[in-house]
Structure formats: structure tokens, C-alpha cells
Amino acid sequence: MTLKLDARIPDGPLHEKWDECRFHDKLVNPANKRKFKIIVVGAGLAGGSAAAALGELGYQVEVFVFHDTPRRAHSIAAQGGINAAKNYKNDGDSIRRLFYDTIKGGDYRAREANVFRLAQISNHIIDHCVAIGVPFAREYGGLLDNRSFGGAQVSRTFYARGQTGQQLLLGCYQSLLRQVHAGKVRFHARKEMLDLVKVDGHARGIIVRDLVTGEITRHAADAVVLATGGYGNVFFLSTNAKNSNVTAAFRAYKRGAGFANPCFTQIHPTCIPVSSEYQSKLTLMSESLRNDGRVWVPKQKGDQRPPNEIPEDERDYFLERRYPSFGNLVPRDVASRAIKERCDAGYGVGATGMAVYLDFRDAIQRLGRKVIEERYGNLFAMYEKITGEDPYEVPMKIYPAVHYTMGGLWVDYHLMSTIPGMFVLGEANFSDHGANRLGASALMQGLSDGFFVIPYTIGDYLARHGTMDPKQKVQPDHPAFDEVESEVRARIQKLLDVKGSTPVDVFHRRLGHLMWDECGMARSKEGLERALQEIPKIRAEFWKDVAIPGDPKEFNQELEKAGRVADFLEFAELMCMDALHRNESCGGHFRVEYQTEEGEALRDDENYAYVAVWEHRGPDQPPELNKEPLVFEAVHPSTRSYK
Amino acid sequence: MEQKSMRLTLRVWRQDGPNDAGHVETLQVDGILEDMSFLEMLDKVNQDLIRAGKEPIAFDHDCREGICGTCSLMIDGVAHGPMKGTTACQLHMRHFRDGDTITIEPWRSGAFPVVKDLVVDRSAFDRILQAGGYVSVNTGAAPDAHTLPVPKPDADAAFDAAACIGCGACVASCPNGSAMLFVAAKVSHLARLPQGQPERRKRVLDMVAQMDAEGFGACSNHYECEAVCPKEISARVIAEMNRDYLESRLCSGS
Amino acid sequence: MAAKATMAVTGIVLLSFVLGHMAGNLQVFLGPEAMNSYAEFLHDFGHGLALWVVRAVLLACLVLHVASAAYVVRVSKAARPVGYVMKKDVATDFAARTMWMTGLIVLAFLVYHLLHFTIDPLGAYHDFVDAEGRHDVHRMVVTAFQSLPTVAVYVVAQVLLAIHISHGGSSLFQTLGWRSPRNAKWVDRIGPTLAAVILVGNLFIPLGVFAGLAS
Missing domain, CATH: 1.20.58.100 (Fumarate reductase/succinate dehydrogenase flavoprotein-like, C-terminal domain)
Structure with missing residues (x-):
């Protein structure tokens, strides 16, 4: 092993580690912050929030996005919600429980200290997002509403109809534009990062291509932040946006950043099945639908009857059957595999046999069409647009699809990669979700990394390794x-x-x-x-x-x-x-x-x-495996059971 | 299940760059399936063009699930095509018939210069929001989220306005090339929430001033924007902004 | 946006005038006495000052209305330098799309109308005096609308005015921020209703006189 994998996890009990870290981190004097330039690549939830928060602190921030505007980042498509340990529902939630659920949901392959910090910060995210005007769903008393999500037995998910990601991203984007207006952030639209530049082992800049003019330009800075999302599009068909890609992260890997757990990809159980060979992408149907929808297949193999003609006792509600305590709300990996198992066994429905039903009949009978419409109206409309079928009348047909990648560039507790001065946030890093991400945790992680972690930890790096002397700063003519x-x-x-x-x-x-x-x-x-x-x-x-x-x-x-x-x-x-x-x-x-x-x-x-961290060894060499052992102090890995 | 294959005639706007005059190109396309989305149809056309050694049609797209607002096609004279409340990426070919001729153009607005073919530059929208489309609260300063209750009807109305995806269909379809629905959606979103109140007057004045500076047209209440908006944002937000704007002008004395 | 508000506010004033003017002139069917005394009342009210104040206000509104319209049209034309090869209207209507055309023609008609009855530069009606020595407005109107071409000009103008008002009479509510999804249904009927009332009322004058109902 040649990579030095020091996770820099602070000492002390789990709940004091983040305090400990912030206390021992060096600070940059407010008047000196403007002397440091930080490049942020990508402006989704993680990059957008980071750029806004760093701009607020007074750093000079340069943001690069390949979209025409930061508001297009794929965070915008997250539907269901964002978790926080507020315990507003009085149902037994706590920071510790959110931490535990996330570690367990990740099948004990995430770093305890990071996940605990994430749970601690989760509450601040909700406070901040409300303050910047994110229109979360509310109850009639005027307070915030919550709903349940897979892998948890408490209601801790804050949401904005089926467009939570959109509303959070727009909140970030607005905060970012405020900093642009204030002159703290400059943003470069339609500019794609094509490589990372290192000087004396530290990340000192990037090379970008202007997607409109084709011009190649260089940009130097005191630190580089990558928030470039996940690599689910390696599968061609996924729920990712068409332009989502691995290039920035992969180029950084080739320049020496360790790539952690690349095989950890999440298959989302509820997506609209593939219908034609020209299909260009798969559309997710939010996990929140499993709150009220029941997943089933016919008990009889190859049953060709229309779903509404199959009587109750000839339906197999297989998630409820196999996992009685979590039922339809088992975590994504468990649900996806159960669906695949039924389809592979020949019970699948639809033209291809590669689908199962997600049925709202009972919920509509119990709650009325109006309530269902209020909860999922936009999702039902989207389903109908794509398939031409009305889910109020006919059960939805769904099948799993690639959705999220837990793997990513390795980062330490400070979110710094193995290249000093290069930080990685959001889906692009590997840090918090282990081998499986729970629903409504991606938005939480992106905003935690951007709004609340990087503003502290990047200061420590700059105070220790940065220079304020303009003559010593790396220039683009290096x-x-x-x-x-x-x-x-x-x-x-x-x-x-x-x-x-x-x-x-x-x-x-x-x-x-x-x-x-x-x-x-x-x-x-x-x-x-x-x-x-x-x-x-x-x-x-x-x-x-x-x-x-x-x-x-x-x-x-x-x-x-x-x-x-x-x-x-x-x-x-x-x-x-x-x-x-x-x-x-x-x-x-x-x-x-x-x-x-x-x-x-x-x-x-x-x-x-352990975390498997792959190291690039040159063009004709196989990559080398490095290991960061995972130590569990607060939770004891056990067989995950949702039965 | 065999799907029917369609044959279509496309009339597509081709333009090399902002300085090129551009022209309509007519293409015969075959093998279009009704389960394809409109953009998948263009994907197929492009693949055929590339194989024939020609340049593919440039068009903007990303999420292909109707939320990112990137796609921006004028289809047969209607922004995002004939289906109500639907972005071009969610429009499916089952709504067209074998033998149809389809005209595809970019958004037309002086404030949205054509980049290439069907791709336009919508950065004017960013600059309008930069002028004030936010709440000036720094990270870390927020009180507990429950300190400030928001009546559900207000929260819902704010959400309805905030659902804007910034695609620009409102501008594209407006006979006057006005951006009022876009600007008003943000003004109304923040004006409906208590968090938006401290900067309410300054926000509307600054955003409207920037909107005018970008060269968008004036609204004369045709309601085309509302009719084509893929998120079905109501023109009530425009009325709300008009009221806010007039009040702010009168109260600020300018 | 200030231009649009100006247009709406001046529109309200002008619209009120059109309604008042219609009501006043319908008195032509009540006979010479009613008509001529009404005319004299208007002339003499407030020692003749009121008439000039009203005229000044109306003229100012008209100028502002036209100037703001010119601004809106100019800005909007400039906003789309390259037009569409194909463009369909989904929501808008004929009235909304032709506001500037109907407006311009009505403006031209207004000039004609003022020359015709108010300024009367050729003095065609100068010596029309009734038994009590008042300007005989009744006879003037009745005489004028015996001519078929004159009636035709008035009919065409009233149709255009009605089209103009059918959009403007509703649109001003949106511009001034008074339209909402709750009241939109009836707000959107105000313009067409006003237009219909004004069309019927104003057409009745030339057509009724031509048909001999006022002599």
C-alpha cells in the first residue's frame, strides 16, 4: 500500500468528535480570507452550498459548471425528501438513531465518525433551509410536516411535495447568486473540468474546456473542491441526468486521488421499466410512494390477466410477506433484490416480464383519491406522461434501476482527498453511506458537506498549507x-x-x-x-x-x-x-x-x-488496492434484518 | 409487444452560431416508435445523421424527467409541444401520427441568443435572480425551523410559485417576449413567506429593473406563458408581482 | 412595468369617460330639450371651468395611454428580433393581439370625431341654435347621421373600440394586481361585458338616428 490513508478522525467520544475537530482546526483570520482563492467544480447541492458558504465567509470563489446555469444540477431531480433528527413527530427519533439507521442502512461499511457528524448537522440544515426560504411542506398549524422513508421506523423526512431536491437546490442556487451579486463568487457556466493540476503534490488548479467556444483555459487557486456528483451513467441507463459523468473525479484519480469502493452502486427499486431499445434514461418514482403503495406480483407464474382482475388471494405482496416489520418500506437494496428475485423466477408482469406492480388501490380506498393526489399528484402525473397509463386506475409497473453511487473519491474526516488541497463533497465522495444509502440521505449529505463541513475544514488546510503572499502563489503560467x-x-x-x-x-x-x-x-x-x-x-x-x-x-x-x-x-x-x-x-x-x-x-x-481505496499506478499498470480499516465503537455490526 | 413504427418529416432550425443567419432544414426520419420520448426521437435522428457523416442537431437536455429545465424546444409553434404541463423531454411520440410534419425551433428572444441550432443562452435569467431573488441569510445564523410557523395555504402558494424550472418557455411563447412569469414566480415565492418580508420591496424593484435591462418585452396579459408553462405556474403570480411592484414604487417614492 | 400601470390607470379614466359620453349622448332619443340642456349644463358647470379641467385630464390620460402603449409595443417588438417560422397561440385572443392596431385606428377616429362635432373647423353646425338660444346639439347629431358614409365610419370605429375594450377592460385588473385565481372568472368577463354594453349603446346612436328614431 502506497497511499497514506489517514482519516484524521478526532479523538474523544463520538458525539464530541466534530467539536474536537473544529476546536483544533486552525482558522483563517476574517481579513485574510479574501486572499485565498478556492475553485469549486459543480454546483449541485454540495458544490452550490459550499460556494455560497465559502463566499459568505469572504473567500474568493470560482465556480465551474458544465450546465448553462447552476440550477440544472441533478440534485434538482431528488423527489422524496431530506432526513433530519429533529424528532418533531415525537416518535423516538434522535441524532443517535439517525446515525444508527444510516450506519445500519449502509450495511456497516461507512465510517462512524463521519456519519455521526452528518446526523448532528442534519438539524442545522433544516433550520438554514427554512431561513433561506425553502418552501417545505407544512401542517395546518403552520409547522413542518414529516413523512416516513425506507429503512427507518420514525418519520424524519422533510419534503416539498415530490420536488424536495428542486426546492433545496434552488435555495442553494439563490444563496450562490447572492454571493455572485456580492462579488465573492464568480461563476463560469458551460465550462467542463477536464483535468486537475498539482504543484508540489498539492492541488493548485484545473484545466477546463469552454463548451461553447471550445477554448481550453487554466485556472489556479489555493484549493480545489470537487462536487461533481456520481457515476451511475456508467450503466448508460440510469436515473441520472444525461450529462452526469465521472470525468472530473476520474481525472483526479489519475492524478493521484484514491477512489474508494467504486463497486458500491445503488439500485433504486421503484423506477419506470424500460420500454424500448431507444430508451435514453430511466425515471425514478420516489421511494415515498412505498408509504402508501403496495408491491405485488401474481401468485401464478405468467398470469396475463389485467391487474385489476386478479383477486386479492391470488396476489403475492412479497415484501410484506418476507419482511413483516418493515413491509414495503425495506431499504432500497433489499427491495430491489426482492423484485429482481420475483421477476427472475418468472412472476414478473408487463410486456417484458421485467416489472412488478406498485398498487395504490387500497390507499385510495382508505384515504380517498384527494389525499393521494395531494401526496403524490406530480409523481402520478409524471408516470402517466411517460407510460400513457393512469396510476389512479391501474397499478404502476415498476422495476429497479441504477440510481446513486455510494463509492467515490476517498476523503478523510475533513473531506480532503489523498491529494492535499483537493476536497470532495456530496455524491462524488464515498464517505457517509457505506454500501447502501438510505432514502432522503443524499440531500442531507450534500448540504452537510457544503454548508457546514467544508467552511471549517478548508480553513484548516489554508491556514496550514496556504500562502497569502501573492509572489508565492501558484500562477496559471506555472x-x-x-x-x-x-x-x-x-x-x-x-x-x-x-x-x-x-x-x-x-x-x-x-x-x-x-x-x-x-x-x-x-x-x-x-x-x-x-x-x-x-x-x-x-x-x-x-x-x-x-x-x-x-x-x-x-x-x-x-x-x-x-x-x-x-x-x-x-x-x-x-x-x-x-x-x-x-x-x-x-x-x-x-x-x-x-x-x-x-x-x-x-x-x-x-x-x-474496510474501505477499498484504489490507487492509479500509471497507464499500463493495474491499480493498487489500499485499505482503510473500519472500526466500529458505537455500533456492533450485526446481520441487517428488516423482518 | 411490437410497437408501430412511424415515418415523420422534421423541419428543424439549423444555425451554426450566434452570427449565422440560420435556416430550416427538412429531414425525413423513419423507425420512430411511439414509446420514444421526443428527445429520444432526436437522439435517433442524430445517430442516423452521424452515421451519414453529417453534423447532429444540437439541442439542450439533461435530466429528461421534466425538472431540470434544460430542454427548450418550440415544437409546431408551441413551447415544449402540444401536451399541457409537459416539458419536451417528457413528451412522447405516441402523441404524434405516422406521416406528421413536425417543426422544431429554438426559443426566440433577443435576451436568449442562439448558441447553436436549438440551443440558446438563458443566462439572463441568472442575472435577474442575482439582482435579488434570494433571502439574505448567512449559513449558521438560522434559528430553529419551528420558531416561525407559516400558514399552510401560504406555504403551498409559495411552493406553487417556486416550482418554476427556469426553462424559459414563458418568454418563448409570449407574443411580447416578456419574462414576467419567470420573474414573478420567484418574487411571489418569497413574498408569500415570512422569510421573504424584510427584503420584499427592494427585491421586486431590483429584479424588475434587471428584467427590463436584459431586454425582455412588456407583459400585456396574453396568458400564453401560463398556458405553456410545464409546471403550470399560474399568472396570479404576475398580478401579485404587479401589486408588489406598484406598492414598492409608491412607497419608495421613486 | 410602470408603463403598463400607467396604461391601466389611464385606461380606467378613458373607459369611464366613454361610458359617461355614451350615456349622455343617448339622450338624443329623449328629444331636443333633454339633449340641449344637458349640453349646456356641461358647458356651464363651474362657470365653464369644469369642462376645461375634464378636457385637460382626458387629454393628459390619452397622451399617457398612447405614450405608454408606444413604449410597450416598441420594447416588445425589440424583444424578439428574429421571429418564429411557426407559432401558434394557445391562450391569447384576437383582441389582445390587435390592441395596438385597434388603438391606433380608434385614435384616428377620435381625431375625426372631435373635428366632426367639437371643433367643427368648417363651421357646418355653427348656426344650429335652438329656440332658447342654446347650441342645438340635437339637431346637429340628427343632421350628421343622415349621411350613410358618416354612419359607416362611426359603426366601424365602435366595433374596433369594443374589441379594444374587451381586452383592456379585463387586462387592467391583472396589471394593477387585482386579478387572482378566485376572481379570474368574472374579472375576465368585465372587459367583454363593458365592450358589449358600449358597442350596443354607441351603435344605437348613429343607427337609431339614421333609422329616424330621434327626429
């Missing part, structure tokens, strides 16, 4: 920038020089199919080995035959896609290697060889209670 920029240009040229005849999407789709089959919901040694043989073949064909029309010096969407798919084609290998090496099943990582007799995930705490 030779390190020359070198990285020429590599970026060469890579673009190499893509253009292929001059092949096959569109980028064709390769992406092939890679996606392969990854879904071999590295998706169920993985096996043979399958992963097969994938590891196939991926280099697709990659070779890509570099032989990819077609990229148009000019690199103009708006060129095929060139953008090609660069991203080229990175996916390398990254996919890393994912499969990680999945192959982890000889256990945990959370979203299910190896068919490791399961209980009842088909539940079989963890191996003795051998795999």
Missing part, C-alpha cells in the same frame, strides 16, 4: 499547467483523430448493458471476469471507430460525450475489479456466491470491514 494542458489538448486531438463511423452512444450503450448484466444488481465471479475481458474490447473498438463530427473549437455535444464515455470505459474496469475483489455481499453490492439460504446478503466483517 510549468505544471503547461504540462497538464498539453495532455488535455492531446487527448481531445486523439479523440478527433479516430475519425470512425460509429456514434458515441453506441459504445456507451454497449458498456452499459455489460455493466448492468455483470456488475449490476447481482454480481458473480465469472460475470465480473467476463466483464473485465469485454470492457477492454469495447474500449479498443471505441478508440478505433468512434465518430465525432464537427469542430472542437465550437459547441460540440458529441465531443463532450466522447470524452466522458472514454473515461467511463476505463472507470468501468475499476468498478468490476472492486466488485470482484470484495468477496462478500453488502448493501448494494450483491455477490451471488455470498448469500444466506433465504437469499439475503451475507457480509464478511472479518475480512472486508
